[in-house]
Amino acid sequence: MIPANFNYHKVTSVKEAIALSTELGEEAKYMSGGHSLLPMMKLRFATPEHIIDISKIEGLSYIKEDGDMLKIGAMTTQTEMEHNDLLKENYPIMGDAIWLTADPSVRNVGTLGGNIAHGDAANDQPALMLAMRATVVAEGADGTKSIPIDEFFHGFYMTALEPSDVLTEIQIPKAKKGSGGAYVKIERKVGDYATAGVAVHVELDDNGVCQQIGIGLTNVSAVPMRLERGEEVLRGQTITDELIAQVGKIASEDCEPESDLRGSEAYKRSVVDTITKRMLNKALERARQ
Amino acid sequence: MFKCKTSPEVGGMGHSVKRKEDARFLHGKGNYVDDVKLPGQLMMVMVRSPYAYAKIKSINKEKALAIPGVLAVITGYDLKEFNLHWMPTLLSDTQMVLPTDTVMHQSQEVCAVIATDRYIAVDGAEAVEVDYEPMKALVDPYKALDDDAPLLRPDKEGQEDNQIYHWEKGDRAKTDDVIAKADVVVKERVYLPRIHVASIETCGCNASYDKDTKKLTVYLTTQAPHAIRTIVALVAGHVGLSEEKIRVIAPDIGGGFGGKVPVYPAYVVAIAATFLIGKPVKWIEDRSENLVNGFARDYHMDCELAATKDGKIQAFKVSTLADHGYTDSSANPSKFPTGMFSICTGSYDYEHAFAELDAVYTNKAPGGVAYRCSFRVTEAVHAIERMVDKLAAEIKMDPAEIRFKNFIKKEQFPYASPLGWNYDSGDYKQTLEKAMEMIGYDDYKKEQAEKRAQGKLMGIGICTFTEVVGAGPSKDFDILGIAMFDSAEIRVHPTGKALARFGTKSQGQGHETTYAQILAEELGIPYTDIEIDEGDTDTAPYGLGTYASRSTPTAGAAAAMAARKLKDKGRKIAAHLLEVSEEDIEWEVGKYFVKGAPEKSKTIQDVAFAAYTNIPPGMEPGFEATHYYDPPNLTFPNGAYICVVEVEEETGAIDVKRFVAIDDCGNVINPMIVEGQVHGGLTQGIAPAMYEGIVYDDEGNVLNGTLMDYLVPTAVESPHWETGHTITPSPHHPLGAKGVAESPTVGAPPAIANAIIDALYPLGIKHLDIPITPDKVWDAIQVAKAKA
Amino acid sequence: MGKHNVTMTINGESVTAEVDSRLLLVHFIRENLDLTGTHIGCDTSNCGACTIMLDGKSIKSCTYLTVRADGANITTIEGVAAEGTNSHLQQAFHDQHGLHCGFCTPGMIIRSMDLLKTNPNPTEEEIRWGISGNLCRCTGYNNIVKSVQQAATEMAKEKEASV
Incomplete structure (x- = not known):
């Protein structure tokens, strides 16, 4: 199983990603961890002409509480989430889900953003995001947008993201007492x-x-x-x-x-x-x- | 128990020495077929049919050939020029190498693309345009013999319906009569689903033909390299491939389990391609090609078991419908179209039995792979063990008690079974007692009663199986007419170290260690001083290969016999060195000594040196021996397995709490390896019992052709196995050994199925076919509740 | 289409190559570098035979583009221990009979290295879940679990001795 030919582009900033995606148009796809997209390409269910690798963008991998929000960078891997003390302590639901997602080697590569942006009802994180009332933050050609999770999933592999939008952050209301x-x-x-x-x-x-x-x-x-x-x-x-x-x-x-x-x-x-x-x-x- | 005759340093039988083959695997230096890269290497990829049954209207190669690096697209018509588009199967059927007009199953090979690179070959395969005219596929084997069923094999002369053959064994009339008069008769249709061996290494080959020397070398994922060499010579002799110019090399094999016995069409295409092009052509199956092609099991068995009201079994009858796909490509001994299925009378003593089988064609992949069982023993054991449990439940007898009541007794061996086998040895009672003691059977029975009172579902399942392995005696067993002996050739070097070669081929069983241990046992040469070599037909002696648990029963015996020939020669040399007559020489492991004067002795190493340096007058120099071993009988390993499960009524979830396996495989060569084989076989037993099964839709499409959906158990699904042994040596094997690797695959599925059904019995569920999955359990519970 | 220069460190040695966009890392390792200890078993990232260590984490190299590994530090089974020596895990797999056919073994060992790095003292259950992305069809896993346990014990002893 081998993917069809495509052009690979590495970007190092969100701006660069958006500009390139806008330029290349519909035949370009972002790849983050790649564990959702690349298997589909190997089976030739997906044959994008261009792959824009957003995994090298700096600064999108973090887990922090900020004000009344828990903020997780979209490029944070599932393994990083699994071993994060803050999540272990205050958000055990995350550990529940990650433990049951794929396997440890896949989780070393697979990202939170990718799991959500793929728009697949079979992925585990979307249900968590719905339950926790997350907000999806994305950057696009028209600037930053915050999308309430209830408005995010549109259909089978379809989301509120425009093709050139980069999912940058997930915001979840901070865990409260009780x-x-x-x-x-x-x-x-x-x-x-x-x-x-x-x-x-x-x-x-x-x-x-x-x-x-x-x-x-x-x-x-x-x-x-x-x-x-x-x-x-x-x-x-x-x-x-x-x-x-x-x-x-x-x-x-x-x-x-x-x-x-x-x-x-x-x-x-x-x-x-x-x-x-x-x-x-x-x-x-x-x-x- | 078995007492070791040798020191741990010598490492003969009974020592758990560490494996000699491990080092290369641990460091990434294993050499599997896909690791072999030859100068000028080309790659081949198969184009496969998306339809289960279709006419091929045209194949357009143009777009593929236009891709730089694509060298050739080979179709059935190209092979037809050489009369290579069909090949015979081992059981007198025929199989397409590549089709000219019709495809008979989904994923059948349609044509082959040869390219300079793997990636380009895949692109080429995508670019080939095939125009199909799909036809209504015959998927349900029960409809294969209907009047309106399409005739799938009009190419076969005289074939007027879709029946391949009818087979029967035993006395139908008497069996029917006993069943008609019996106090109790239990009946069930037991289905063993189509499954796949799914070795982690898929199949593949690297075929290389030198147009100057006319030599064909094929690196192949095969368990039987010599048989393949002969088959290639027979199938392709007419184009000029002659057996002495054919070299088949089975390098390291990443798991075989029977799936690497058959000749797959792509092997033949690769050989044809290298023959035409003169450059090495490699084909490596991807996982979906692997899972969709070749299968094991697929027997629908209508069983009837008759007994007295107090549980004495009187007769067993089983009528089977076998779904072979579009051709019978079973890799069975010639005279055994249903393999050893007639072992289905089991471990029990009764007089009357009858087994019959109808094999039919459908639009599915051929296979009939003897998946880690000696040709249909798994099917046979599942049938009888399910029925014995059903009988026990019917007459409210404990499943252990009913087995004790019916076991063939120790003193009855050798035992002539109702369907004609001659069981060599066993002590079934002791084996089951040991299993019950180890698991704490009586305590679990009490716990079960308590849990049932609380409405909880807990089950205890037993399987007491008898295997039949080690094919086999030449009077009955052959493949293509070649008797199923196996061979060993030993060369002891002047320094007392040795090289031994065999006609078998390890796929992970540890032959490089266990064969060395057999020789260490016989000769006293430390196992570390003995190199074992297999798999290269240019160097190894002829043998029929490794499957059906036959390596120890045949090649292992050959090793012992060859060693004994050497010992006889050594005795003469020792007599010469010690200046006494041969009659005055005695042997103890590793040395010859003078009777009555043990201080006067020569080691086997001294003798080996003398065989090259100080040869007795008139004796042929050298210290080598070869033996081809024709076993006098098969061996009959057996075991008692007990499984405890809990089932959650709400979700159907099944929790295997304990699993104890007691095996009697006769004398043990390496207990560590035997235990490892049992562990592995048990996981391959829980797999079809609870997880695996190839699923087709009504159009003949396979719905689970990747490891995402074909559910090979991980370390989480695989329970912690508990194992133990009893030993009743085989009376006819030179080492008293029987073979073990297949017992757990045979014995585990009925133990697990029996446990789950026992758990569900209070709800009125009396049978479920494997794989027994939570959703199947849940569905069955709803049906049972609706009835109640 | 799309050629790219990549440089990475593999088993301590720097490697530079020009590769196609679509070249899978497992093929680069096996076919361009002839490091054939990394295997292919399923193509769908289920079996783990292709597991390698990339920047200190086990990954499935059949589902990773070579171009994305530009700048990475990679260890394959060939680089786990100096030639002629065994790592604790390699020794433990040998001692505990944690391998039969050997095909899954390289991936299993690499995966276990990562497991023991993040969890030096795992329970049996944690080991079983920790290697759940690596299929073995031969061993039934009992002895693989024992191998990882032995390695954990030996590594702990070594760590204690060095303190």
């Missing part, structure tokens, strides 16, 4: 894309009432999916087992899985119910710590 998140996916074997995955982020007030809740689903719809109807049930409520069961049921109803090698539609709906409940409980447990 907040917690959790992610799990059912996979056929370790490193597989999800049969179904669920990310939950919850924020409780001092009385244990749910102030904020985000639920994102992996690979049970064409586009990464937020479970809004389920969130509404919980927001402003003291979360009980009954409510959790109700949300699990909603998740199984609202997701849009298809029967395939990973299982029947009915099976997937059932496991979405189960793991939604489990992740709600796990997120609550973390929030209450």
Whole structure:
């Protein structure tokens, strides 16, 4: 399996990337870690004429809290996130997801930005971003834009990014006291894309009432999916087992899985119910710590 | 247990010496086929069919040939000029090398592109334009014999339907009669799915023909280099390839498992290409080509097991439908179209059995690979072991108890099985007892009862299998008429060091160590002083190769026999050196001594030196021996495996809590290597039990043709294996050994399946076909609940 | 299309070459540099036979463009230890029978080096997850786990001795 011919261009700044992409037009693709794009090129599902390598752009690899935001540079690798103390301490949902994503050698190369920008509902990070209400920051020909995650995923491999936009940063509301998140996916074997995955982020007030809740689903719809109807049930409520069961049921109803090698539609709906409940409980447990 | 006769330094049988072959692999110096780069090297890439069944209307080479560096596009018509577009299979069928008019399965080779470079060859293959006229593919083997099924092989004279052959063994009438009158009869259709060996190294070759010397050298991923040489000579003799001018070299092999026994069409194309071009042509399969072509299993088995109400088995009947794809390319011994399937009566003593099989054509890839099992033993063992468990459940008897009740007893060996095998030795009771003790069977039974009371799903599965390996005695076993002996040739050098060559070929089994240990055992020369060489037909003695766990039973025996010839010659030399008569010389490992005067002795090294320097008058100089070993019988390794699982009802998730494997492979040459072989085979057993299976859609497309979707277990899926041994030596093998590597692949799937089904039994689930995946379990639970 | 000059350090030696945009790093290593210890098993970054160390991290060289490795420091299995010597991992794989056919072994060793660097004292579960991107079809993994454990112990001893 060998990719078709293309021209490779290395850029060292976001400006340079945008200028080059604008010049080369639609036949140019950005490559960050390359672990989503290059396999498609090797299978010749993708045959871009130009590859613009943005992995060498300096300054896009960082994890920091700034004001009331957690900011992660788009070129941060999944391995860097896995071993980051701040994420381990305050954002355990990240570790949940990264541990289940591909394998360590792939995570050494694969970036957070790439995982999101690929627009693939089978990737794990989109569900987390939906649950955590992330904002995607991108630079484009028309300047910097901040895209709320709810407006980011448009379709199968399609996002709000223009072809020349470079995803530069992910912003996530900083973890507060009383907040917690959790992610799990059912996979056929370790490193597989999800049969179904669920990310939950919850924020409780001092009385244990749910102030904020985000639920994102992996690979049970064409586009990464937020479970809004389920969130509404919980927001402003003291979360009980009954409510959790109700949300699990909603998740199984609202997701849009298809029967395939990973299982029947009915099976997937059932496991979405189960793991939604489990992740709600796990997120609550973390929030209450 | 086995007592070592030699010191650890000599390293004969029973010593877990470290492997001699490791150093090159640990430092990246292994030499696999794709590592061989020859002067003027060309690369070949196959164009493959996207359709399962289609007419080829045209092949346009022009755009491919226009690419700089593309030298040739070879089609079936090009080969037809040399009558090389078809080749015979080992079982008297025919297989296309390249098609002229029809493709019969998805991913079939359509034509070959030869280029100066791998990348250019791939571009060339992309540029070839093939115009297909797709036809409705025959995918379901149960529809192959329908009146309206398309006749897939009109090219075969006299072929009027899609049946390849009917085979049967045993007494149908008597078996039917016993079944009709039995207290209890359990029935099930047991399917063993199509799977792939998926060795981490794919298949490939590097063929090089010298137009001046007329010599063809082929580096090949093959488990049987000599057989391939003879096949090439037979298939291509008419174009001028003569067997003495053909050299097949199997370099290091990155896992074989049976998948590197067949002759794949691309090998023949590469040989044809180098023959025409006169430059070396290399073809290396990519993973998708590998997974979609060649297969193992694919047996649909209708089983009936009859017993008395207290669990004494009386008769077993199995009627099988075998899906062979578009040709029967099974690499079986000639007289065994279904391999050793008739071992299906298992480890149990009863009188009546009948097995029959119908093999049919479909629009799928051919294969019939004996995947880490001695030709269809896995299928046979799965059938009987599932049925014994089903019977136990039906009459509410403990699965261990029913096995004890029916085992062939130790004193019954040699045992004539109802379908004609002569089991050499075994102590099945002891082996199962050991497994039960090691895992703590009774405690798990109690725990299971408690868990069931709480509504939890826990299962305990047993498999007590009998293997049949080491093909085989020449009166029954041949490939293309060549008897299935194997060979060893030993040369002891003047300094007492040795080189030994064999007709087999290791693919990771550790022959360079274990063969040296056999010779160390017999001759007392330290195993570190003995080099082992295999795989080059110009230097190694003729042999049938390594598969079907036959290396130890055949070539290992040949090594012992050749060593004994040397020892006999050495005795004469020692007598000469010690100036006594030959009758006065005695042997203990490593030295000859004078009877009654042990201080008067000569080491094997002294004797070797004398064989070149101080030869007894009239004796032929040198210290070499060769032996071709024709085994008197097969060997019958056996084992008892127990698996404990928990199943989560909500998600169908299966957790393998424990797995204990007790193997009886007779005397053990290297316990470390035997244990390693068992570990590996067990992981290849859990693979089809829970993860792997080639999936086709209704059009005959393979849906999981990459390692993204063909789920080879990682270290996470693979449980921590627990192993142990019992030893009942083979009475007819010179070393008492039996062969081991395939037992775990055969024994693990039914143990795991039995455990999972045992867990689900309280829900009313009585059978599931492998692979038993969480979604399949979940679906079955929903069906069972709906019924209840 | 698109030729590029690249310079990188491979097993301690500087290498300069002109390569095509699309040349995969694994082919550059195997075919241009004749370092054939790095293998190809799946083409889809599932099997790990092509694993090499790039700037101190294990990566799958079948899914990496050679041009992107310009300036990188690469170690392949051939550079893991001086000729005639074994690293702790190589020795442990030998001692524990952690290899059969040897095809996955180079990738498995490189991956384990990275694992032990980030986690010098891994549990059995962490080892199993840590090598989950490297498939072995021969060993059943038991002995690979033991090999990594032995190497971890030996490396810890060595570290203690040097303190």
